[in-house]
Amino acid sequence: MREILFESKHYSALVFKNETEIAHYAAGIVVNQMKNKPEFLLGLATGSSPVPFYKELIREYQAGNISFAKVNTYNLDEYYPIDPTSPQSFLGFMRENLFDHIDLPEEAIHIPRGNAPDAEEEARRYQRELNRTGGTDIQILGIGSDGHIGFNEPGDAFIYDTHVTGLTRQTIEDNSRFFEDISQVPTKALTMGIGGIMNAKMCILIATGKNKAQAIHDALKCDPTPACQGSVLQFHQNTVFLLDEDAASLL
Ligand code: GLP
Numbered sequence: 001m002r003e004i005l006f007e008s009k010h011y012s013a014l015v016f017k018n019e020t021e022i023a024h025y026a027a028g029i030v031v032n033q034m035k036n037k038p039e040f041l042l043g044l045a046t047g048s049s050p051v052p053f054y055k056e057l058i059r060e061y062q063a064g065n066i067s068f069a070k071v072n073t074y075n076l077d078e079y080y081p082i083d084p085t086s087p088q089s090f091l092g093f094m095r096e097n098l099f100d101h102i103d104l105p106e107e108a109i110h111i112p113r114g115n116a117p118d119a120e121e122e123a124r125r126y127q128r129e130l131n132r133t134g135g136t137d138i139q140i141l142g143i144g145s146d147g148h149i150g151f152n153e154p155g156d157a158f159i160y161d162t163h164v165t166g167l168t169r170q171t172i173e174d175n176s177r178f179f180e181d182i183s184q185v186p187t188k189a190l191t192m193g194i195g196g197i198m199n200a201k202m203c204i205l206i207a208t209g210k211n212k213a214q215a216i217h218d219a220l221k222c223d224p225t226p227a228c229q230g231s232v233l234q235f236h237q238n239t240v241f242l243l244d245e246d247a248a249s250l251l
Contacts, residue, residue: 001025004251006220009234013220013241015248019052019208022242026204027056029240030138031066033202038070043139043197044098045076045150046090047175049206050140054098061102068104074129074136075111076150076197079186080122080164082114088178089114112162112190119164123190127162130192135199143207146170147215147228151191154227160195164188194232203239205230207247216243217250 001021004013016022034040044050060066075090084091091111099109110129116122146154146168153168166188167175176182197203207216219230220241233239243251 004248009220011220011234011236011239011241013216013243013248013251015243015245018244019049019206022206022208022244023052023056026053026140026206026242027060029202029204030057031060033137034066034071037137038067040071040138041074041133041136042071043074043076043136043192043200044094045140045142046093047142049142049208051097053140053206057098058101068102068108071104072108072133073099073104073110074133074192074196075109076139076141077189077191078112078114080112080114080116080119080188080190082186084111084114088184093178114186114190116190119188119190123162123164126190126192127196130162130196130199135201136196137201139197139200139203141197141203141205141230141233143205143212143215143219143230144171145174145211145215147218147230149194149197149205149230149233151189152194152197152229154229157226158194158229158232161193162196163191163193165191194229198232198236200236201238203233203236205233205239205241206243207241208244210246210249212243212247213250216241216247220251 078090082089218228224231
């Protein structure tokens with residue numbers, strides 16, 4: 001692993017050979033903190049990037065090293081509208097890739113509801129849940145090829161609270177691999193706003209692959225701008241960027 005420092009910035013990027021090394025490193029951070037605080041508040045992301053990390057958490061649980069019995073999880077986002085029991089929903093993704101394999105109580109799973117009758121009211125409800133936490137202990141993040149974090153898409157502002165958002169064409173195309181046909185990808189989502197992410201005590205952003213190189217460059221080397229939502233993390237107190245060589249190739 002090698003570290004990339006940025007002139008006069010308080011953060012650095014750690015570059016690994018592959019996603020397996022990244023997963024081990026990320027799991028080491030989370031497991032150590034969970035051992036010190038069983039009532040852990042863990043913010044979660046979906047997509048391919050965190051999957052090897054989730055596999056590591058499952059392995060640590062199965063080895064008896066950690067328990068999720070007192071943990072609460074908070075997911076970044078959910079499509080809207082979508083049936084939360086469908087495999088394509090982010091809740092379905094989390095059950096398949098983590099929740100079904102650990103001892104996390106059902107009531108400890110917090111995620112926007114894709115089948116809520118009123119999307120705006122659901123955004124307000126989820127924000128109230130987040131406000132009650134005072135901020136998660138660790139927020140796991142990926143980053144979209146357009147620099148989005150959660151579903152905070154490129155725009156002309158950073159939106160603080162949980163909100164309903166339209167999905168960019170790029171995001172719909174990027175995420176269509178999880179659906180039978182691109183026409184089935186929802187065009188809207190409920191997303192934790194920048195405030196929920198920035199209130200985390202620590203963020204761990206995982207990015208691999210050439211298709212993330214430009215987003216990582218813009219997020220870490222350019223001045224923060226809503227055009228690249230991930231760049232807001234430059235203002236976060238404690239974010240670790242875990243990259244492979246491809247994702248770090250423009251740094
Ligand atoms: C989706 C999610 C994001 C995720 C992004 C990248 O848009 N809402 O939270 O970071 O995809 O996904 P992947 O890791 O599969 O590239």
